[in-house]
Amino acid sequence: MRHPLDIVAMFAALWLLASMVLDALTPTELTAVMIGIAIGPAVIITAVFYYLRCPRLDFAVMFAALWLISDIAIAFVSSAKLPHFLIVLGFVPALLIGILLHWQRFQNRPERLPAPSAKRG
Secondary structure (H helix, E strand, O other), X not given: OOOHHHHHHHHHHXXXXXXXXXXXXXXXXXXXXXXHHHHHHXXXXXXXXHXXXXXXXXXXXXXXXXXXXXXXXXXXXXXXXXXXXXXXXXXXXXXXXXXXXXXXXXHOHHHHOOOOOOOOO
């Protein structure tokens, strides 16, 4: 059972960890506090959807979209130009989810297509 205090503690720890890791990867002009403010709303929204027991696939798509929005927010907050790998890092979750969705669609394709008929109408 998911207790709300456990969820708050887990997502607060993830938020702090992400802020500190991104602080180490970004230019010195961008502090952990600025990064924390930029990614905070995305972490809160993700925690709410986790608490509401959103289906896994919907949760993954929502997480990828929020991660990309957070990456854009960090770029807006930063006074210095961000390294290219950080910009690419924002697209990685969305790219992985897209690949997964297309792979599942490719795997289930024979089940959805009707068998060709020998008769011509």
